[in-house]
Amino acid sequence: MKRLLFLLPVAAFFALIAAFVMGLRHDPSHITSTLINKPLPQFALPAVRDNQGLASADFGGEPMLLNVFASWCVACRLEHSLLLQLKGQGVTIQGLDWKDEAADGARYLADNGDPYIKAGNDKSGRTGIDLGVAGVPETFVIDRKGRVRYKFIGPIEASDWEDTIKPLLQHLRSET
Numbered sequence: 001m002k003r004l005l006f007l008l009p010v011a012a013f014f015a016l017i018a019a020f021v022m023g024l025r026h027d028p029s030h031i032t033s034t035l036i037n038k039p040l041p042q043f044a045l046p047a048v049r050d051n052q053g054l055a056s057a058d059f060g061g062e063p064m065l066l067n068v069f070a071s072w073c074v075a076c077r078l079e080h081s082l083l084l085q086l087k088g089q090g091v092t093i094q095g096l097d098w099k100d101e102a103a104d105g106a107r108y109l110a111d112n113g114d115p116y117i118k119a120g121n122d123k124s125g126r127t128g129i130d131l132g133v134a135g136v137p138e139t140f141v142i143d144r145k146g147r148v149r150y151k152f153i154g155p156i157e158a159s160d161w162e163d164t165i166k167p168l169l170q171h172l173r174s175e176t
Contacts, residue, residue: 033132033140033151040066040146041130045120048097049106054120059146063172064092065165066140067116068128070100071108073136079155083115086161091169095119098128098136141165143172 035041044055059066067083069076087093095116097105102121109119122128131140134153141150150168152160 033148035132035140035148036151037147037149040140040142040148041127043120043127043130045096045122045127046102048095048102048119048121049109049114052118054094054096054118056146058094058118059142061144062092063141063143063149063169064094064117065169066094066096066142068096068098068131068133068136068138068140069105069108070098070136071104072100075155076137077112079137079157080112080115082156082158082161084113087115092117096127096131097121098133099123099125139165141168141172144175 040056040059042056044057045053047053065086069080083093093115095109095118097119100121100123102123105119105121109116120127125133131138132151137155139152139156140148141152143149149172150165152165156165
């Protein structure tokens with residue numbers, strides 16, 4: 001009995017170590033979304049800049065990206081130049097300014113360049129919650145019918161664009 005009492009904590013310790021090791025192998029950018037192949041949740045957000053807000057009705061007609069960003073987000077600055085390049089290549093990108101003041105989001109876009117067709121302010125974070133956003137940046141690929149087809153977590157790098165997102169957008173553009 002004493003031996004069992006000794007071995008139980010040792011076994012629990014090794015089980016905990018095994019769980020940690022398995023967790024280290026997990027890539028957080030590969031978290032699937034429950035929205036995949038489903039329509040965007042309904043939303044209508046006030047504008048970050050100018051007078052054009054962002055609504056779920058703005059998605060459709062052509063495949064596009066929905067990029068979730070914030071002025072306070074350091075990682076968003078890492079992908080920002082790539083988003084500007086993509087805009088220059090004709091990629092349609094809509095922006096959702098998450099848990100941020102609209103004035104701060106507008107200043108961020110004025111200072112760094114604006115890659116978005118429209119940008120909506122989600123100050124409360126409610127729309128982000130409906131989308132399953134856990135943090136910024138996150139980018140969604142939306143098809144021509146307004147359905148979420150892919151979710152990318154973290155800053156997009158050139159290799160992510162070339163290897164995953166661009167081919168998916170091209171495929172969605174060729175669908176009838």
